[in-house]
Amino acid sequence: xxxxxxxxxxxxxxxxRITLSHALNRGELTRVSKGHLLPTQTWNxxxxxxxxxxxxxxxxxxxxxxxxxxxxxxxxxxxxxxSPPRHVQVRxxxxxRRENIQRIQDTLTADSPIVYxxxxxxxxxxxxxxxxxxxxxxxxxxxxxxxxxLQRFARExxxxxxxxxxxxxxxxxxxxxxxxxxxxHELSPHSExxxxxxxxxxxxxxxxxxxQQETIICEGHAYRVDFLLHTTSLHGRPVILExxxxxxxxxxxxxxxxxxxxxxxLHAGYAVVxxxxxxxxxxxxxxxxxxxxxGVPQT
Numbered sequence: 001x002x003x004x005x006x007x008x009x010x011x012x013x014x015x016x017r018i019t020l021s022h023a024l025n026r027g028e029l030t031r032v033s034k035g036h037l038l039p040t041q042t043w044n045x046x047x048x049x050x051x052x053x054x055x056x057x058x059x060x061x062x063x064x065x066x067x068x069x070x071x072x073x074x075x076x077x078x079x080x081x082x083s084p085p086r087h088v089q090v091r092x093x094x095x096x097r098r099e100n101i102q103r104i105q106d107t108l109t110a111d112s113p114i115v116y117x118x119x120x121x122x123x124x125x126x127x128x129x130x131x132x133x134x135x136x137x138x139x140x141x142x143x144x145x146x147x148x149x150l151q152r153f154a155r156e157x158x159x160x161x162x163x164x165x166x167x168x169x170x171x172x173x174x175x176x177x178x179x180x181x182x183x184x185h186e187l188s189p190h191s192e193x194x195x196x197x198x199x200x201x202x203x204x205x206x207x208x209x210x211x212q213q214e215t216i217i218c219e220g221h222a223y224r225v226d227f228l229l230h231t232t233s234l235h236g237r238p239v240i241l242e243x244x245x246x247x248x249x250x251x252x253x254x255x256x257x258x259x260x261x262x263x264x265x266l267h268a269g270y271a272v273v274x275x276x277x278x279x280x281x282x283x284x285x286x287x288x289x290x291x292x293x294x295g296v297p298q299t
Contacts, residue, residue, distance in 0.1 A: 074145060085102065137179075169183050188200070209231070
């Protein structure tokens with residue numbers, strides 16, 4: 001993926017000023033930021049988080065001295081957000097929003113050390129970025145972001161740990177502290193995806209009790225399931241709830257392995273219910289209908 005400036009496209013002879021203008025008018029190119037362009041098909045195929053990352057790269061090409069903050073810093077580190085910001089968020093005061101820039105001016109951000117992503121992008125620390133986000137986002141969005149960060153840094157404890165994030169959120173003060181403390185209370189290190197976090201919130205809302213990431217032994221094999229519900233199906237079987245993502249089974253071997261796993265769980269007496277990641281995140285009523293069809297009682 002190549003972000004090109006208007007000048008680069010013209011000087012490389014890819015476009016003249018006239019053909020570049022026509023390409024923009026026809027929608028063949030998308031203006032990512034002032035002077036930065038990307039093929040529209042490429043842009044449209046990107047996830048919103050990836051679109052924001054492209055905007056970050058374009059912004060830093062123009063303002064290389066800026067330090068990313070809040071959600072932009074989180075996205076730069078590969079943390080998933082349900083609602084990426086419209087503007088690139090950077091540390092500093094003076095000017096507010098201009099040219100797709102939002103300046104973050106809180107004390108926590110101002111006092112944060114500068115760290116660098118593996119790609120060399122300067123940001124505030126992940127702890128600072130996530131805390132700032134949680135204090136400004138709705139509860140669900142904040143919890144998703146926080147748990148995505150825990151998953152992202154699970155093997156980099158020097159960058160962020162569950163204990164330090166929970167402590168920081170639980171002791172938050174100032175604007176947004178009530179939401180931050182609630183997220184700190186609900187924070188779990190067990191969710192392995194955005195969809196699992198959303199599904200957990202849905203189960204909590206319906207009063208359905210469960211164990212998350214429970215290990216089940218059957219036929220000499222240990223299988224970790226997303227949720228083991230404290231209820232039974234229509235046929236009196238204990239219910240395993242799995243949240244299926246789009247990238248979980250990429251190869252034929254993965255599908256065969258998963259079918260063998262499910263067959264063994266069924267043979268051991270469990271009912272296996274599957275909810276798609278998109279339903280868990282974006283279509284909660286459909287996710288609840290899947291559970292209802294399986295006979296899981298709801299409030």
